Amino acid sequence: MLCMQNISKVYRTDSVETHALREFSLTVDEGEFVSVTGPSGSGKTTFLNIAGLLEEFSNGKYELDGKDVSRLNDGERSRVRNEKIGFIFQSFNLIPELDIFDNVDVPLRYRGLKAAERKERIERVVELVGLASRLHHLPSQLSGGQQQRVAIARALAGEPRFLLADEPTGNLDSAMAESVMELLTEINGSGTTIIMVTHEATLARRAGRNISVRDGRVSTGNPVHLAPAATA
């Protein structure tokens, strides 16, 4: 479903050239739960931005859902993000002035859906993450774990091809982190593809497959021993 081939990304300033990714390749099939790990500075954030079409890349090819998305213009990329990718950010990135309903609504508005359909979808995904009773609360009224679940709901509302999670439990305590990971596992169990970027080995083990990134490259050494994904 997702195929990145020999992706290279170079950041150039006046004095310095940084190769954030070098000939990075990755293939993800539908329904997989893939974790991408690496120490800080390894390039995993760059990978995340490129996979999420948040940034362009210098060389290589990126195919998503059978379509080449390597050289799209900004408008086209925005559309692909909206329709095919569901983001989950480390710091949740909920809009503080909007309630839960309106927060989940944001990507749907860019889809041009009618009000009735949007409402139906929002209520469904918020129910799914277990926060139906808090539909009209503000983010400030929720705990960290709850906020991340809202973010997950927001990511799911558009029925994306895959979820792209960036350290989804990085800002949570262990109890909340556990509940979020359980939710993600459950979602993956229902068939949603998940790509998760993290630096924590324990988290990475919850995924079905692990890719290690070091110095911008896929690292061949020390693959993380993975347990099979728990089935529902």
Place this chain on the structure above:
Amino acid sequence: MEIGPIWRALLRNKTAYVLIALQIAVTMAIMVNSISIIQERSRLMARPSGIDEDNIFYLSSLKFAPDFDFRASVVEDLDAIRSLPGVVSAIATNTVPLQGGGWSSGLQTEPGADIEGTGTAMYFVDEHGIETFGVNLLAGRNFRPTDVEWHEDTSSRWPPVGIVSRETAATLFPDTPDDVVGRTVYVSNDQAVRIIGVIERMQAAWKSWDGVERSMLVPMYREGGGIRYVVRTEPGYRDELMPQVEQMLAESNDGRLIRDMRTMTETRQRSYMEDSAMIKLLVFIVSLLTAITALGIVGLASFSVARRTRQIGTRRALGASRPAILRYFMLENFMVSSLGVVGGGILAVGMNVWMVQTFDLTPLAWYMIPLAMIALWLVGQAAVYGPARRASLVPPAVATRSV
């Protein structure tokens, strides 16, 4: 269009928006009322005086020698002026329109001391008066030389004939404004004056007087401390004739002083100077104010955008295109401006009502409010465009940057 969420977000974080809306409201109130005043003053200034302003100048002759022969000097002076090439005609009179000082008396249609007269400006002229002022005789006839009388300064008698302006006729005879020639009016309660002619228009000397269009030509020379010679020239001759006439009169008789020579053009300018100045001041204030409000919006919008960089990045990540972000901020500003202009409209009307009562200004025309609303919407949108465009350029990758 995300009107609902924008509105709800607005309500939760009001401050910046309240400031913008208030600024717009106050600006609109000032703008609307200032433009209303400007319109009114312009209208006043555009009123014609009825005379041939471009080609008329006048000067005063003040007698001081004890043995000064008023009658002889007037006859001599007028003959001399009228014979100059380029002069159409000249008269000796008391004042001219818009001068600021003059004579007015009450006219009545019935004699009697218990009737309130209608104030009318009086111009003392001879048979050349109509030609000198260049006014339009609509009906009846001009004065004959035999109609013109010579009076002392303290005389209380009036000549038995007169020529009125059309407005005077309409005010005194509202039922038959076009048929007043031959009718009699009474001045000084019971002196009869027969109307022999009607001129189209000749304004009084006081531009703010509500009777400014009411005047009457009286066939008399009136001896006083000073008299004004009014001269009408052929087009183009005025400027060269002015020093000529001044010198000629100054030299011909040293029992009097020649002074205060002025053109009608200058008289009009002086008369309306405060209105002209007020217009300029208000234009300046409105322009400066709009600029300040626009800059204020730019500033507050920039601040508001900068504060929401992360949110913008997130929206982009979630699928908003650049134009979508631009539209979001333009729409947000439009909604705030709308609040501002609605408030501004109410404030403007309230202010206008108060000013009409206190200063007797003209009430503002209804279309000013929607026009000003549109103007301020445009100003707001133009002001927010820069910051909105900057917002649209925030890269989506901002969303994944660590806090």
Place this chain on the structure above:
Amino acid sequence: MFRYYLKLAVLSSAKNPILSALMVAAIAIGIGACMTIVNIDYVMGGNPIPHRSDVLYHVQLDNWDPISPAREPNDPPDQVTYLDGTALLKAAKASRQVLSYRAGRVLQPADPDIRPFEVMARTPTADFFPMFDVPFLYGQGWDKAADDNLERVVVLGKEVNEQVFGGENSVGRSIVLNGETFRVTGVIDEWEPIPRFYDVSTGAFEEVEDLFFPFSVAIDNELGNSGNTNCWKPTDGGWNAFLNSECVWMQFWVELHGEKEKQEYMAFLDAYVESQRELGRFPRPLNNRLYNVTEWMENEEVVADDVQVLLGLAVLFLIVCLLNTIGLLLAKIMRRSGDISLRRALGASRGTVFLQYIVEAGLIGLTGGVFGVLLTWLGLKGIEVLYGQFDFIGNLVRMDWLMILTAVVLAIVSALGAALYPTWRACRIHPASQLKSL
């Protein structure tokens, strides 16, 4: 501690030069616009003779037409008749009184090289000079005897004295007015009461007349009025008929000290009018007025409507500028929320934070006020140009120390007022809440 805050304020402003400059500009412009108009309003509405304004009273009698008042809704005429003025003068019921009008004359200099020129003469009775505290350069006015004896005496204005006598002490010398010789008894110094309160019938801001000679002499010479003459009744022809008519054309002022004297004089006026009624005059009901200088100026509405309209607009203008300032301050404080939160974490109390930013606002206000004064000066110059053809405009656009001080104080107060909300927001920032985002 204050010096510390001041230092912080200066440093903080320097760190955000554009923002600080914008704030100063917003306040300066608002103050400049506002104070320009306030200045003019203050001068126009000012007391022209503050040390005597409460003892000088302007007299009005209602000798007007029974069918309509002299002025709506029921005001007596603004001037008095010859009959009434001279009668009141003769009765001499006040400690001082003056009756006057004005007439145009032609001055014929003895020096044949100087051409004759027109002068405007004020023709008062003797008490004019002491009552209105007219400053003299040389000599003095005349006395009651001169009034009674119709003496041809004259007091020159400073400018006329310079034109004719080169500015020397001309007391005792003579000038010729319209062929008649007058002896100079005094020369007055520059005197420009604003407004020219003693006669506002032709305009409140006209210049003081060029010279002065006795009222009785003017009447004797049958000099017509160069001011406003209003008659509700026709008069017979001739000078005497004019003097005995109901036409109003002169101003009558009295000097009264204390409420008791004022009441007594009012009673006298009422009695006088009643006695005249028996002669068939004063058909309207009793309607005499005694206004002191400030009351009379207010009654005559010497402050032009336009000025008041502009004043209202200028205040609103200032409000818009202050709204701008609030926004800019908010932006500045929010941008500095990290700094604030840090200080709170290090032990600063809410009050301390409040004070720090109030001082900063005060500094902005002070700077804005100083520039505002400059802009006011510019504004007044602009007004002078715009209204240039009014000769008296130069007098109206003066800025005195009170106005300068008011501008600066207004700027500081406005800045502090504008700062209240943003500063309150600053105090609410929790300690260390913003530290993660530093």
